[in-house]
Amino acid sequence: MTLGKTALSYAAAAYLGAQRGPLSRASARARHVLRRAARVRRRATFFFGAHDPYSFLLAQALPRVVERFELQVELVPVPRPAADVDPEPALAAAYALTDAPRLARLYGLAFPEGASAPTDAHVRLASAVLSSEPSTASDLEPLALAKTLGRAVFEADDARLEALAAAYGAQTEGVEERLERGYARLRKAGHYLPGVVAYAGCTYWGVDRLGHLIADLAAEEGALETGDLLTPTGAVEPALAAVRPGPDGRWPLECFVSFRSPYSYIAAARLRELAAEYPLDVRLRPVLPAVSRGLPVPISKKRYIVTDAKREADRQGVPFGRIADPLGPGIERAFRAFIVAERTGRGLAWVHEAGRGAWSEGLDLADPRHFARLCERVGLRVGDVDAVPADEVRLLADRNREALYDLGVWGVPTLHAGDFVAWGQDRLPCIEAWLHSARRSHV
Numbered sequence: 001m002t003l004g005k006t007a008l009s010y011a012a013a014a015y016l017g018a019q020r021g022p023l024s025r026a027s028a029r030a031r032h033v034l035r036r037a038a039r040v041r042r043r044a045t046f047f048f049g050a051h052d053p054y055s056f057l058l059a060q061a062l063p064r065v066v067e068r069f070e071l072q073v074e075l076v077p078v079p080r081p082a083a084d085v086d087p088e089p090a091l092a093a094a095y096a097l098t099d100a101p102r103l104a105r106l107y108g109l110a111f112p113e114g115a116s117a118p119t120d121a122h123v124r125l126a127s128a129v130l131s132s133e134p135s136t137a138s139d140l141e142p143l144a145l146a147k148t149l150g151r152a153v154f155e156a157d158d159a160r161l162e163a164l165a166a167a168y169g170a171q172t173e174g175v176e177e178r179l180e181r182g183y184a185r186l187r188k189a190g191h192y193l194p195g196v197v198a199y200a201g202c203t204y205w206g207v208d209r210l211g212h213l214i215a216d217l218a219a220e221e222g223a224l225e226t227g228d229l230l231t232p233t234g235a236v237e238p239a240l241a242a243v244r245p246g247p248d249g250r251w252p253l254e255c256f257v258s259f260r261s262p263y264s265y266i267a268a269a270r271l272r273e274l275a276a277e278y279p280l281d282v283r284l285r286p287v288l289p290a291v292s293r294g295l296p297v298p299i300s301k302k303r304y305i306v307t308d309a310k311r312e313a314d315r316q317g318v319p320f321g322r323i324a325d326p327l328g329p330g331i332e333r334a335f336r337a338f339i340v341a342e343r344t345g346r347g348l349a350w351v352h353e354a355g356r357g358a359w360s361e362g363l364d365l366a367d368p369r370h371f372a373r374l375c376e377r378v379g380l381r382v383g384d385v386d387a388v389p390a391d392e393v394r395l396l397a398d399r400n401r402e403a404l405y406d407l408g409v410w411g412v413p414t415l416h417a418g419d420f421v422a423w424g425q426d427r428l429p430c431i432e433a434w435l436h437s438a439r440r441s442h443v
Contacts, residue, residue, distance in 0.1 A: 041072040042199070042217070047186045048146050049078050049194025050126035051093075051118050053100035053111065054206040056150030058195050060109045061207050063143050064229050069217045071199075075142035077130040078186050078194050079179040085192040087295040088410045093117055095409055095423065102422065106429060107207055108233050115154040122153045125161050128170035131178040191304060203304065208426040212311055232429045239420035240434040250281035251438060253431065254416040256404050257351055259326050259334040259365070260289035262309035265355025267413040267425035269318045272352050274428075278435040284347050285400040286338055287412060289327060293401060295410070309359075312425065322362035330358075330365025335396065336388040337371075340380055350378045 048055045104111040126149040152160040189198040204213040257264035313320035341350035357363030363370040
């Protein structure tokens with residue numbers, strides 16, 4: 001491992017520790033005490049996209065947080081994300097319409113089943129309402145207005161949208177410029193997607209990350225309990241309920257991963273635990289990193305991903321912080337090792353250990369000594385790994401990439417069982433609810 005990579009590894013650990021460490025929590029607590037003494041309410045910004053299913057869900061869940069913590073929220077409408085952070089806009093829009101009803105069921109929210117993509121005209125009118133000054137005829141609070149508009153957009157309710165536009169005196173002229181100003185504020189806040197809450201220098205995307213905001217607000221108050229503000233329902237997804245065990249009695253689950261994805265590492269850690277607890281047959285399918293597949297990853301996105309992965313890892317008790325970016329020769333060696341590990345059923349163990357080395361211990365997959373240490377943990381011989389032909393690596397990567405896109409997704413980790421396809425380690429609660437129900441019904 002080069003001196004430069006070593007320095008970057010320690011710098012990343014210091015940066016991530018400062019983001020979530022005791023000092024930052026103490027500072028937040030002090031700010032809260034000062035605000036209370038001055039009778040100043042806490043302020044947050046909600047970047048809402050009228051086209052965005054996740055924004056609509058967040059508009060439903062956020063009022064619980066506002067009421068519990070007396071949070072003042074400014075609602076800022078934003079457009080569809082920029083191309084540099086949304087490399088597959090058509091796939092993203094189609095997937096969101098599949099994922100949003102599932103997320104709504106997971107957290108007890110509402111989303112119209114069978115909703116189609118919103119029309120540009122409806123989105124433009126809703127955005128005009130949100131960016132207009134309220135008239136005396138309008139009596140909806142911003143979050144209630146966003147929720148109402150979101151429902152009207154996804155239900156294609158022309159009458160409701162036109163009535164709100166009239167009540168607010170909405171002007172569609174110049175709405176694009178107003179949305180772009182909102183998007184500039186979002187990028188300045190450190191994020192790039194709609195459906196984001198910004199608070200005290202941190203950003204929280206969607207209902208998935210609302211729990212982190214709740215925890216941070218509670219920590220400011222010195223509270224240990226936050227009540228039942230956001231708890232998964234435990235309901236089993238219909239698509240998963242239809243999955244049946246294989247001939248060996250184990251439940252099949254595919255997971256597409258990348259050796260450069262911190263979320264893949266977090267998912268592998270949890271899947272390894274689940275595979276030890278349940279008769280789960282996990283088939284991992286590694287793909288090349290996004291940049292190797294021609295998908296852009298700007299620096300702002302990289303920074304957010306690492307910071308967000310840190311707090312997700314902390315939440316799940318997964319070690320994270322000392323980073324050695326495996327991009328480059330380390331990725332191909334990781335693929336070779338995976339091929340060897342799969343021959344003896346140790347593919348999941350390898351993905352987890354390689355991820356732990358790269359994202360927690362600062363071990364460079366391109367460094368022969370570090371690589372040998374990781375192989376030894378899983379019981380692999382470096383000589384066997386080096387003997388894997390490069391053509392076999394390329395064939396595996398290409399086959400898995402094609403299979404991933406055939407499922408209608410492009411990112412990792414992606415979970416697949418039967419007709420169930422979900423992107424992100426945040427959907428592992430769906431898998432856990434399925435396995436728990438399956439075990440009870442087969443006792």
